[in-house]
Structure formats: structure tokens, C-alpha cells
Amino acid sequence: MRAARIALNLLCRPADVRGLCLRSIKRKFFTVLEVKKGPRDQTLAPADNLWTTARDGAVRLRMEERGPASEPPVTTLQMFQDTVQRFGNLPALAVKRDGQWQTTTYLQYHQQCRAAAKSFLKLGLERFHSVGILGFNSPEWFIAEIGAIMAGGFPFGIYTTSSSEACAYVAKNAGTNILVVEDHQQLEKILQIQSQLPHLKAIVQYGPELREKRPNLYTWKEFMQIGSDIPDSKLDDIIASQKANQCCLIVYTSGTTGPPKGVMLSHDNVTWFVKRYAEAAGVQDHEIGVSYMPLNHIAAQVWDIWVPICFGGTTYFANPDALRVSPVDILKEVRPTRFIAVPRIWEKIQGALEATESASSFIQKAISTWAKSIGLAASHNLINGIDSRPWGYSLADFLVLKKLKASVGLDRCPWCHTGAAPITEDTLEYFMPLNIPILQLYGMSECSGPITVCTLSEFRLSSCGKPIPGCRTKIHMPDKDGNGEVCLWGRSVFMGYLNMAEMTTEALDEEGWLHSGDIGKLDQDGFLTITGRIKELVITAGGENIPPVPIEEALKKEVPIISNTMVVGDKRKFLSMLITLKCIIDPVTLEPKDDLTPDVIQFCQQLGSHATCVSEVVRSKDPVIYKAIQEGLDRVNQRAVSRAQKVQKWTILEKDFSLDGGELGPTLKLKRPVILSRYEKVIDEFYKL
The missing domain is CATH 3.40.50.980 (Rossmann fold)
Known part of the structure; x- marks a missing residue:
């Protein structure tokens, strides 16, 4: 499509101008590619372009003369x-x-x-x-x-x-x-x-x-x-x-924002990326x-x-229900040396640890609190490059920290990873005292996986880290705060979408940069922070573009009994929100049950509520719980940068979102179109006069 627009524009110009334009375009679009041509040998098929949508096509690799991107390609x-x-x-x-x-x-x-x-x-x-x-x-x-x-x-x-x-x-x-x-x-x-x-x-x-x-x-x-x-x-x-520059496998996008697209990954995408990523991690x-x-x-x-x-x-294989319930059982049995999880899984592991601690005696809780304060200080020293541990660390580790890590099977993991969705700082802070640093990473199918990674030596609590060696990031059209679309470059960038030329040219610009569709910013040290997603933007009736994820995550942080939140208000006069509470998952059907989780029940009791089920809270509009949520939302609204970004109405749904219910995608991201359709009547009630 982009090429067609350029050609049409040229045909509308005088012949002498067309000649100048063609020379200019050749310099603009082809010079960069000519400089970075990689070697042609028996491992590569002939190719002149950086992308293709043909199943039997080949691409020119983004190779460089020196450094990680110069490594010879292999299948x-x-x-x-x-x-x-x-x-x-x-x-x-x-x-x-x-x-x-x-x-x-x-x-x-x-x-x-x-x-x-x-x-x-x-x-x-x-x-x-x-x-x-x-x-x-x-x-x-x-x-x-x-x-x-x-x-x-x-x-x-x-x-x-x-x-x-x-x-x-x-x-x-x-x-x-x-x-x-x-x-x-x-x-x-x-x-x-x-x-x-x-x-x-x-x-x-x-x-x-x-x-x-x-x-x-x-x-x-x-x-x-x-x-x-x-x-x-x-x-x-x-x-x-x-050949290394031919298609090796296809990964279909989950289709949360439209029809699935077949991401074509070359042999070189996989082999080059895996080495660079693993070394960085x-x-x-x-x-x-x-x-x-x-x-x-x-x-x-x-x-x-x-x-x-x-x-x-x-690689040890877990039971099929591990993602939906919790992988703690298999972790305790295998005791892996590396582990990656989406934020919801970390929340479930956190819940298991909190349940263990809640059953402790008063003295045990006091010792645990002291030990974790020591552990947190030790973790901060580690990520800040301070080669020392606070006084009392060895005793705290012996009495509490090792036992807590072993209780969820992570006692042999020097670090763990999280990605695919935003994770709250509360969750990250919870695991740091246990000597379980959770390092964020960022990537997508179109760049073969995570392309930026936090490490123990280069760490920011709210950041997704720096690009792996040989890859680059940039922010396209940043606003006054530095936020713009995240663009990616490297040998891990995909070949193209199978049979989808228009979609491919939307994702890859003329110079070969991958436009992620995510909104983010880079700090002065090159650390990337994701702040939203273009396709998830809520555009109000007043025309203000609002990223919903920061608002949703902020409320979950303020009110820990909340499981899921979803901001609505596209083309509406104000924002509203759907809320679900944390509940027990049926181990057989894997469906969310009506029963609240033990930590939620404990939270309710501390506030003076006797509710034990979601239905009790919703049907009685439990004044204690509703007040706690409203107060949390008020605190979130106070931090809003404009009135348009304040949530004015909300409701608690009687059932949590789930994979089987279709409201969550495979990586536990919200499937917003599904939720909007399923709860259309509930949402319409927000906007009735």
C-alpha cells in the first residue's frame, strides 16, 4: 500500500520532477539497505528485500560488519x-x-x-x-x-x-x-x-x-x-x-485486536535471537x-x-491446568533453575506464599516481616551494584527466605522473568525480599520474542530493560513527555505476515523498522518503559486519547482484592470501569467459582465485612467493600492528568474473567472486544441519563 501511494504520487507530477523524486526515493529507501547487506554464501538464499509474504520467499538479513549482528547465520x-x-x-x-x-x-x-x-x-x-x-x-x-x-x-x-x-x-x-x-x-x-x-x-x-x-x-x-x-x-x-533466511516456523497472533496474522520467522530469526537473548539474560x-x-x-x-x-x-512438562490454576506443584517437584511467567501467574504464586504466611503464628509473622525487610535491602543493594549485604542477612535467609522460596519451588532460580502484560510494582517488590528478582522483558512475535531485557546488572523496577546486543529501539514521534510508538530493529525482526502484504507494510516501514503498536519511552540510559498500546487507546467523545492499562493497574494496586479491571468509554462522554474480585478456581472445570480467595476474605474481615462469596458482595452491594473500592479509585483519580482520565462510574461483575470464558487471551491479556460485546448492556447502563 505504501509503495502504491508513492507510485501514484509520482505519476501525478511532471516528468522532470518524477526523475528527481525517483532518485531521491532511491537514495532514501535503498541506500540504508545497500550498506547493510550481509554476505551471500551457501547458508543463504538469494534475496534483496527485508520482507516477504510468500511462503517460499527469502529475506535479506539485517547483518552488520562487526559486533553481535555480524555472526554467521545458521539454520x-x-x-x-x-x-x-x-x-x-x-x-x-x-x-x-x-x-x-x-x-x-x-x-x-x-x-x-x-x-x-x-x-x-x-x-x-x-x-x-x-x-x-x-x-x-x-x-x-x-x-x-x-x-x-x-x-x-x-x-x-x-x-x-x-x-x-x-x-x-x-x-x-x-x-x-x-x-x-x-x-x-x-x-x-x-x-x-x-x-x-x-x-x-x-x-x-x-x-x-x-x-x-x-x-x-x-x-x-x-x-x-x-x-x-x-x-x-x-x-x-x-x-x-x-537456508537461514527462509521461513522456519509460523506463529499466529492471538487475535485480541483483529484476525490472527501468521508471523513468518526465518531460521536466522530463531537461531541468532536465541543466542543473543540467552546470553543477555x-x-x-x-x-x-x-x-x-x-x-x-x-x-x-x-x-x-x-x-x-x-x-x-x-525441559520438564507441567500438567495442562498449570497456567490456569498455578504451576507451584510442578515447580516444587522440579525446582527449575530458570522460570518465566506472565504477571497473573506471579500474582497466583504470591497468593500461595501469602496463604502460607497467614497460617503462621504471631511470632513467625514478626520474624518473617523482619527477614523480608533485610532481604529487600539486600536486593536493592544487588540491583544498585553495591557488593555487600545488610547486617543480619545470613540469619534472615536461613530462618525465612530460603524456606519461602523452597515452598514455591524457586530456591534454585537466581532470577526469574516476566512479560506479555504489565506487572505491578507491588508484585515486583513482594518477591525482591525473597531473593527472587523478577526481571521484566519486552517483545512480540514479530521480533521472535523478547527484544529488551532487564538484568541483575542493568535493572529498573518499572522498566522492560535495554535491547539485547545487536538490536535497537527508538521512539517514533514522541510527545512532550517522550511517549511515542516503540520501534524495533535487529536480526530477530520477522520476515513478514504470511499472505498479508498490506499488513506487513503497516508493521515494517520503508527502512525496515518494526512498528510495535505499543506506546513507550526511553530514559537517558536507554531503558524502555511501556506506557500503553495504540490499539487499546480509549478515545472519548471529547477526542482525548487515553491509555487504559495504567488506570487499570493503578486501581488493582490500590485495592488488592481486585482480580481484573477494564476501562470502557470509547466514544463516550466519560470513563467507566468493569471490576472483578479474586475468587477460587475450580480445579476440575478451571472455571472461576463464586467463593472468594482466603486473602480476600481476610481483607474483608479486616474492614468489617463478613462476605465469603462474590455474589454476596454484588447482590448486597456490600457497603464496606464498595467503599474500599471507591476510596481506592478516588486515589487513582486524584493522580489523573486530566478530568477526561478520571473514572466516574464502575461496577463489580458476578464472575471473574477467564481463559475458558473467552475474556482472557492465552497470555492472560484482556480480550477487550469480547468483554465489550458480552457486557454491552452493563456498559450501556453507565451512560443512561
């Missing part, structure tokens, strides 16, 4: 082979089956991926076509992903919460030849839309045994054996033909991690699949 399969040679007999994967942990070495892992690749070829996987994977994290998920790449196809994940229609949309867009599903529930979704998928040739189920046999439907055991007659030489030729060889976040999300793939492959780590 993901070359990286995997190198790890097998170095760490072949070490454990790569661990999964609990029938109550026992079963491990797979890197050599076995690689062999199983090759077997899967041969089977994909046998079932008709075509070069530059895709394999869709619909299910929870498992060794089979990993093997299907890497096997699809080995066979010359593109793996992509489908969210387990997706409807049949959503599955059909991404499967058609990706030109899917084969779908891998976990169980009968996911299989039924595909069977409903099978006739809509012209490229589909086979379905593989890797979970429980098939309930009924159908044509072109295979169990995992059948699948892994079906390609045994494919010669090694044929597979080796396909692997050798793949301080990842060591043979780390132990837990796989529980949805693998459809790029952060989970980077953290669970590719970082371990690069550094010979071991």
Missing part, C-alpha cells in the same frame, strides 16, 4: 545437530507418565524428530506447506514442530481454546497439509471443519487412543512408524536445502525449565524449545 537444524554432538547423552525432555518421570536424551530427541519428519513426508507434507499442532505442551508437540521443519514444512500452533472456526481460519491461511491434535476434544474441532481445508491430507492424534478409526487419521505410534521406509538420504537432502548450559505456557506463543517456544536446544537444557 535451526544446524544448531540442533551441533547440540546433539555436544550433549547427545544428556536429558533433553522429561514428562511424567503413569506417575513416573520419563526422560529423553538429546540423541533420542533428534532421532525421534527425524522419524517424525520422514512420516510427515510419507503423509504428503509438501515443501513450504504447514503442520498445525493443536494441544497442550508435550514431547510430541516438540517433536512435531522440529520434525515438520526437518521435512521442509512450517509448524504452527493453534490455541487449545480456539473454536472450530478459528482453527479453520489459521489452517487455511497456512496451507496446512497435516494437523496434529492432542485428544478427542481437539480432534472433534478439526473433524467439523475438515471439508473446508483443501490442502489437508492427514490428522495425527498424540494423546489418548482413538475412539474410532477414520481414513487418514493416525495414532502417534502409527505416525512415528509410517515413514520408516523413507531413505535417510532423502531427508538429508531436504535438510541441506534449507544470563542463561547457562544445562539449565532446567518447566514447560507450561501455551506453545502457540513465541515466548514459550523460545524458552521451552529453542533455548534448551541451544544450551543443552532440560
Whole structure:
């Protein structure tokens, strides 16, 4: 679209002016790219452009003459082979089956991926076509992903919460030849839309045994054996033909603001980024991690699949309900050396710790309070570069801090990460005294994962950190306070959106910068802070652009019994807010229950309320709870920069938002269009005269 506009503008000018303009445009748009051309060798396919939307296309890498961006490109399969040679007999994967942990070495892992690749070829996987994977994290998920790449196809994940229609949309867009599903529930979704998928040739189920046999439907055991007659030489030729600047895998955006887009990531995007990110984050060889976040999300793939492959780590698989309930049980059993979680998971871990402390005696609570004050001072010394610990630290660590960390399985983590959504400073401050520094990071699928990272040596409490080596950030059109759109550059920036040229040119400008759609600012030291999102802006009837997230997070900080908040008021005269309270999650259905969590009940009792259920609070409009929320909101409103940014009306909903309910996305972000539609009548009540 941008090129078309430029061409149309040129055609409307006189011939002599057109010539000058063309020379000017060539200097403007092509000089930068010519200077940064990388070497052309056997690892790269011919390419002149930084982006493509063609499944068989190639891109020119953002290579530089020196520094991290000058590193020679390699494919993901070359990286995997190198790890097998170095760490072949070490454990790569661990999964609990029938109550026992079963491990797979890197050599076995690689062999199983090759077997899967041969089977994909046998079932008709075509070069530059895709394999869709619909299910929870498992060794089979990993093997299907890497096997699809080995066979010359593109793996992509489908969210387990997706409807049949959503599955059909991404499967058609990706030109899917084969779908891998976990169980009968996911299989039924595909069977409903099978006739809509012209490229589909086979379905593989890797979970429980098939309930009924159908044509072109295979169990995992059948699948892994079906390609045994494919010669090694044929597979080796396909692997050798793949180039580092060609597409390796596809990650579909979650569709919270529109139809999902297929983010094409090259081999170089993955391999170069993983090394740079892991080095910046301080990842060591043979780390132990837990796989529980949805693998459809790029952060989970980077953290669970590719970082371990690069550094010979071991990945343990959690139960399917870990994200929705809490991963504490698996953390206590595995005791990982690295861990990443979205803010809601950190809040749940915090809740587990607070529940443990609330059951303590008065003396134990007093000792815990003292120990955490010492721990907080020690953490501040650490992040401020002060090489000393306060008096009494060793005793505080022995009596309290080590035990608290061990109670949630994080006693072997020197640091942890959080991302995908804003996290409150209260949550960060809560974990710092426990010697669990939670380091924020920022990224997106379009840049292969986190591109800015906080480290122990470079840390700001409210910041997402600095760019990883070899990447850059800038703020596009900053306002008087320095806030503007965050733009990103580096070899991790994606190839383009599959079959979506217009969307691609909206995301990538003429010089190749990725426009994130997020609003942020950089401080004098280069630390990035995200302050909002362009597509989440609420534009009032008066025309004022208001980022809702800071308001929502501020109220949650003021009133700790609140679970979720959502500001509404687009094209309205004033802002209003939907509020949910923290409640217990049903361990079977994973639905939010009516019962309030113990910490909320304790909070209510301290204020003089006897409520134990959300329905009690809402139906009686519990004056104590409503007053506490209003007072918290008043404090937030007092800090508003304008009257338009003050929330004037609000209500408590009878049910919390959830993944299964459809109000939360896979990374637990609010799905604002869904909530707006579902609570349309409630919202309209705010604006009745």
C-alpha cells in the first residue's frame, strides 16, 4: 500500500520532477539497505528485500560488519545437530507418565524428530506447506514442530481454546497439509471443519487412543512408524536445502485486536535471537525449565524449545491446568533453575506464599516481616551494584527466605522473568525480599520474542530493560513527555505476515523498522518503559486519547482484592470501569467459582465485612467493600492528568474473567472486544441519563 501511494504520487507530477523524486526515493529507501547487506554464501538464499509474504520467499538479513549482528547465520537444524554432538547423552525432555518421570536424551530427541519428519513426508507434507499442532505442551508437540521443519514444512500452533472456526481460519491461511491434535476434544474441532481445508491430507492424534478409526487419521505410534521406509538420504537432502533466511516456523497472533496474522520467522530469526537473548539474560548450559505456557506463543517456544536446544537444557512438562490454576506443584517437584511467567501467574504464586504466611503464628509473622525487610535491602543493594549485604542477612535467609522460596519451588532460580502484560510494582517488590528478582522483558512475535531485557546488572523496577546486543529501539514521534510508538530493529525482526502484504507494510516501514503498536519511552540510559498500546487507546467523545492499562493497574494496586479491571468509554462522554474480585478456581472445570480467595476474605474481615462469596458482595452491594473500592479509585483519580482520565462510574461483575470464558487471551491479556460485546448492556447502563 505504501509503495502504491508513492507510485501514484509520482505519476501525478511532471516528468522532470518524477526523475528527481525517483532518485531521491532511491537514495532514501535503498541506500540504508545497500550498506547493510550481509554476505551471500551457501547458508543463504538469494534475496534483496527485508520482507516477504510468500511462503517460499527469502529475506535479506539485517547483518552488520562487526559486533553481535555480524555472526554467521545458521539454520535451526544446524544448531540442533551441533547440540546433539555436544550433549547427545544428556536429558533433553522429561514428562511424567503413569506417575513416573520419563526422560529423553538429546540423541533420542533428534532421532525421534527425524522419524517424525520422514512420516510427515510419507503423509504428503509438501515443501513450504504447514503442520498445525493443536494441544497442550508435550514431547510430541516438540517433536512435531522440529520434525515438520526437518521435512521442509512450517509448524504452527493453534490455541487449545480456539473454536472450530478459528482453527479453520489459521489452517487455511497456512496451507496446512497435516494437523496434529492432542485428544478427542481437539480432534472433534478439526473433524467439523475438515471439508473446508483443501490442502489437508492427514490428522495425527498424540494423546489418548482413538475412539474410532477414520481414513487418514493416525495414532502417534502409527505416525512415528509410517515413514520408516523413507531413505535417510532423502531427508538429508531436504535438510541441506534449507537456508537461514527462509521461513522456519509460523506463529499466529492471538487475535485480541483483529484476525490472527501468521508471523513468518526465518531460521536466522530463531537461531541468532536465541543466542543473543540467552546470553543477555544470563542463561547457562544445562539449565532446567518447566514447560507450561501455551506453545502457540513465541515466548514459550523460545524458552521451552529453542533455548534448551541451544544450551543443552532440560525441559520438564507441567500438567495442562498449570497456567490456569498455578504451576507451584510442578515447580516444587522440579525446582527449575530458570522460570518465566506472565504477571497473573506471579500474582497466583504470591497468593500461595501469602496463604502460607497467614497460617503462621504471631511470632513467625514478626520474624518473617523482619527477614523480608533485610532481604529487600539486600536486593536493592544487588540491583544498585553495591557488593555487600545488610547486617543480619545470613540469619534472615536461613530462618525465612530460603524456606519461602523452597515452598514455591524457586530456591534454585537466581532470577526469574516476566512479560506479555504489565506487572505491578507491588508484585515486583513482594518477591525482591525473597531473593527472587523478577526481571521484566519486552517483545512480540514479530521480533521472535523478547527484544529488551532487564538484568541483575542493568535493572529498573518499572522498566522492560535495554535491547539485547545487536538490536535497537527508538521512539517514533514522541510527545512532550517522550511517549511515542516503540520501534524495533535487529536480526530477530520477522520476515513478514504470511499472505498479508498490506499488513506487513503497516508493521515494517520503508527502512525496515518494526512498528510495535505499543506506546513507550526511553530514559537517558536507554531503558524502555511501556506506557500503553495504540490499539487499546480509549478515545472519548471529547477526542482525548487515553491509555487504559495504567488506570487499570493503578486501581488493582490500590485495592488488592481486585482480580481484573477494564476501562470502557470509547466514544463516550466519560470513563467507566468493569471490576472483578479474586475468587477460587475450580480445579476440575478451571472455571472461576463464586467463593472468594482466603486473602480476600481476610481483607474483608479486616474492614468489617463478613462476605465469603462474590455474589454476596454484588447482590448486597456490600457497603464496606464498595467503599474500599471507591476510596481506592478516588486515589487513582486524584493522580489523573486530566478530568477526561478520571473514572466516574464502575461496577463489580458476578464472575471473574477467564481463559475458558473467552475474556482472557492465552497470555492472560484482556480480550477487550469480547468483554465489550458480552457486557454491552452493563456498559450501556453507565451512560443512561
